[in-house]
Amino acid sequence: MSGDRGRRTARVATAVAVPFGLVGAATTVARSLPEDASGLPSDTWVMITSFSDYGLLSYAVAGVAAVVGIAARRRPATLAVGGLVLALAAVHASWLLPRFAGRGLDASGALAGRPAAAGDPGFRLLSLNMELGHADPAAVTDAAAAADVVVLTEATKPTVSTLAAGAFGARFPHRTPNTLPWSGAAGTAVFSRYPLTDVRALPGLVHQTWAVTVRLPDADPVTVVGVHPARPYLGGHDWLGEQQRLRELVPPGERVVVAGDFNAVDSHRPIRALRAAGYRSSTELAAAGWQPTYPADRAFPPLLEIDHVLLAPGLTATASRAVPVRGTDHRGVLATLTTAARA
Template sequence: MLLWMCCALIGLWMTLRDIPGRYDARRPLPELIALIPLLWIPTTVVLIVAVSTAAWPQSIVAAALLCAQLLWHSAMYVKLPKALLRIYGLPDHLESPGIATVPPQSSSAAVPDDGAGIEEQRPTLKLMTLNCRFGRADAQSIVQLVRNEGIDVLALQEVTPHLLHSLESCGIRAELPFTVTGEAQADDNGGSNALMLRSKPSASSGSAIDIPAAATPTATLTIGGRQLRFASTHPKSPGRGGLFWHRGIESLGALDSAAGLPKMETVILGDLNSSLYHPVFRTLLRTSAFVDASYQLHSGYHRTFPSSWRYVPPLIEIDHVLITPGLRPVSLSTSAIPGSDHRAVIASIRLL
């Protein structure tokens, strides 16, 4: 009976992944859904116990549950057929660009005529995003990582004036001399958001979209003759209100489609407090132009939270780099920063 109860509980928990997006704002559903990627652990335990006690019906059910979970995980490692992605409720992967994405004026005798060779010559940017945990992240460690990685755009969340001053004292301006900070407002959750850039932006805003959270600053850079918009954002965590959390994630699509924003390639960086297991996040990716860089790379999960537990590695991936189709993710990694409970995400992106 106990094994059947465990199987039923795990099965019901798994179904939360596919509830309609309008319902996942009801707490504690966001928190429960965030833990679904970890259900393989208790499922494996149930399967081992069931097999060892010759409880074959329960073994079959536990094995089926585990297989379903592994299929969900597989989308982070391999490119799955579109039909299967739709069954799983996952967004499509970007198609390989090939030579067709190269503007005609880029062709010349000096450029290789294979798509891969042309793509490698495109401008590449190094980006980093970090939740600074109420401004407690170690400024010297941030500056050192920026310097070591050659970061071009740094997005910070939960920034305080004290942290900004500490970053300046540690020499951040020698690497990233231009800063755009979010407008202070009553909805700031843990602090404000900020962008630090190596190049001077041609345009910027302290509050680009209407979001029930800390203001989302944006900056526009001209790279390779094209304009790119960068945004640092931080939707509220479910603990600050499930509806605020839900609406905050929904609002991010406006960074590509809002009437008041010029149309251009856009990069969203930040602690989005959600993962591909949350229906509202998958809906954002399906209904907007954005794609998750980690999902697109097929290199596995890049777990970022919590990173402050001494003997436990980060468990979930809630910090993201979202890009529009004119960009391509090249690599993505994470790095621990003392004082923060999130790992920094470092991404290389290439213009197509």
């Protein structure tokens, strides 16, 4: 490339790489800061950092521009910008890698989840936010047709009564008590094909939280916790306290599933704290990739993965996918779960 043309190309490439690299770097830094350390109301900061994963797109643009600039003219400044962008992009990408690697990664990058044990047929769990009870009962029934256990959040008494009176109720004869509200977001319900024992409401959160023991026919019992901590609000400060109380409510054990609308993405610290405690999402254990679930009722695809099925170390997932359901602004998560092989 000629000198003048090379200089022009390098300048244009740098002009693109620098701002996009700065946007990417801002998302990397934002992910690293505690929710209450930004100077903004903690809920507001949480809402902003919900999109931190998208920083990788900024790095991609900056990285391509940096490579073009380096190819056009290998000046120290161009090399420095390109090297910094690629290094930060690698760090950011490493945070997203577990969704695609399968079985999950621990802090050192080693495989953390255990493979499935032989001889356990497993069971399927569907988690779905019903958007104030507006989800179409027929669509919910169809989505749950292959499930053995269903966790419904934002469930209301009218919608659940309709479900219980039809094919859904016939498939899932066992359920948590019908203490659901007539309207609103506070209701949570757990349904099962198999008997439930040790059914208990867990106090402390704005929305209902249920813990049950599912008596599987061909495997040891599993504890399922249906959760829905409150969403963040612009200018609010309550989200972090809700998430901390949720962490305290999660019962100990090797065979525990925590499922529902967490109102948090993988990069938020409360989800990372559950990971540090040994929990892994069905998405990463099954190497299902990125499975955003919200908002699901817009002209554009869902952007945020805030609905999760998290598994204690004694369980693993062999499949996980997002399921569209008519009438709600969330996709459900349908996961196939089974016993993890002994370490």
